[in-house]
Amino acid sequence: MGRQTRKPSLDTHLVAGNGLLDRRHLLAVGLAGASAALPLLAKAGELNIEPWMTTPGAPFEGYGRPSRFEAKVVRTFVSAPNTGGTGSARTPLHRLNGAITPNGLHYERSHNGVPDIDPDAHRLLIHGLVERPLVFSPETLSRYPMESQIAFVECGGNSGALYQKEPADLDAQGLHGLLSCAEWTGVRLSILLDEAGIDPKAKWILAEGADASGMSRSAPLAKAMEDSLIALYQNGERLRPSNGYPMRLLLPGYEGNMQVKWLRRIKLTEEPTMTRDETSKYTLLTPDGKALQFVFPVEAKSVITRPSPGLDLKETGFYEISGLAWSGYGKVSKVEVSADGGQSWGEAVLQEPVLPMALTRFRMAWQWSGGPAILQSRVTDETGYRQPTRDALITRRGSRAIYHFNAIASWGVSGDGKVSHVYA
């Protein structure tokens, strides 16, 4: 069956340059009524009888799997030399839609592989500046009051390649894939700390993982008391091993490395512990050669996942520009999209519910005329902070920085529809 594309005459729907359209208006009048150039398969008639319609299908499975036709939708990963699990595995953002990341594709950053923890042997110790130290097993914790929160986790090093002087020839997964979102369920850390009795001198916590790297970080006690969870469940089921089974710390909105996986110990302290992981890594080098330490929340950021490299445009006409926006400071309040490299902007539609510290899917209608385009998105969060340009961020941080890259990213669309990573 061949394709046919109707002619564009959508000028009355334009909200910004190079073909950005008013999605709400467009849907209200109907795409057909608006003469949107939509893809159709012509010659609608009888459908084929395919083989799966005439033979019984597969039997039931206890635990299901994706279709074999989606075998390419996997995490990509790189490990340090001579290791299999020291590095990171990236979420294929460009092949997903919605806001939830399925557990099998949640990104992972591990410092010495994924431990195979027996939950019956695992313990969480709360000690240090407390009236009485407490020890919990996963089973005892499961008796406690629980809460759920849909929250993103983003590695502090995500998008770090965009600090480089030349745009890396990578796709959304390779550039921005250390980012995922799940519904986390567990016990409020404040309940357990109250139970232990907090010494007034305590101002920080140390959180330590039970993996073979002994990954550990310091965090403010105030955050631990405000909204943090000991998460036991991820999208309904127990945490995946690569995401901290049987329990992890969730400090909503803080950089991913703080969400300590395989959590075995929380120690209340007067000062930060100055662990290896927070002194040798996860600091922000500034242009004057000094480093910022303890920059915890993820600044507001957005990224277009479709179109993006690997999802080239095959014909002119209507496309949906879609992506993700988030902020470690609360809710996303606005996302704007540009198709002309930031000269003009149109406001995208946000998928409800918009939740604090969660990924928010945004969508924008676009009519591609066949000319070159540069696609960008920029988010404003509820504090009024707006995602900066790359130039502004580089000026502030220098080009030797590694972490917390949150500036506007750009996809270039060439006249033949090829999409690639560019600076603009």
Next chain:
Amino acid sequence: MGRQTRKPSLDTHLVAGNGLLDRRHLLAVGLAGASAALPLLAKAGELNIEPWMTTPGAPFEGYGRPSRFEAKVVRTFVSAPNTGGTGSARTPLHRLNGAITPNGLHYERSHNGVPDIDPDAHRLLIHGLVERPLVFSPETLSRYPMESQIAFVECGGNSGALYQKEPADLDAQGLHGLLSCAEWTGVRLSILLDEAGIDPKAKWILAEGADASGMSRSAPLAKAMEDSLIALYQNGERLRPSNGYPMRLLLPGYEGNMQVKWLRRIKLTEEPTMTRDETSKYTLLTPDGKALQFVFPVEAKSVITRPSPGLDLKETGFYEISGLAWSGYGKVSKVEVSADGGQSWGEAVLQEPVLPMALTRFRMAWQWSGGPAILQSRVTDETGYRQPTRDALITRRGSRAIYHFNAIASWGVSGDGKVSHVYA
């Protein structure tokens, strides 16, 4: 390490009989301050060095899996004789928490197995009373404007065993496990129907699946235009084969059988088509021997998932009673819990965000004294409808009914902490 349990003196927190407590008040004063009888592992001191702390962990995986220690958390299934895939596979509700069902555990009802559909060969035809028939491939649909909705799917036959005269000796999975919830993303059906041009005579749609049973159902055109999706994604990734890959119909709030999987055809008609599936099954037999047909929305319903059979109470003290509530008519507005078989009720806390047509997790604090208890929950939805007692439902429907059982269910707790299905 032994356990210790502190003495209960929680009377000031009681909200209903047999130990139900005010969760918000309890958490405000602190569980420890309230002398809640919480489980602790005594002798908090040094933790053991477990083997996974001293050897590198497992390498990265492209597509992750649950821990081997969670191997029991699987769907259970029954097939018709001499078939592997004609029947249903049930979600292990009692082993999950939160509201999202992970894709590997989403319930499944199939009428002739799970087809292995090549998405490049799959087509969706829209025809019948339209100005021009249209055909879409998954790839062409992916160009269209998308939306996401977190929505439950519940089989019309879920909990049907509770129509029986004696309580079936089953757990939450066996009784109520034809129920799941996911974030679905796809194209509004109204966009495609507008595109096809609706003949004013059309009042119904026929939706047909591409499986080898040719499963098909009629639904009101008004519903199709109101809020229905052609879903392509489930919790971020493409639909699982057992949930309709590459596309399914989503009629939010309607009984599961209407959410036609492997969708290949939508035909607009004047009248319902009277397919095999809507005449031989999915009708409601009433006491006078007549049957109700085309009862589509799922009535408001709730079920306690913890404690429940298989999760026996091992000692007296504090427990969280937790479960799921939903309504096919909109949002859940209130869930009440009873520990004394419905003599007294306390209001549960609802996990935000409470979304229409989605599962809502509810939670209630409970102090188990060691005496017998009968745990029940009842939901009220935003229309003011309240979940009926089993007696009231049986009086209305008769005991030979099969579908749409939505009455209050009961778990009995014996003096030794054993939890079982009872009628009360």
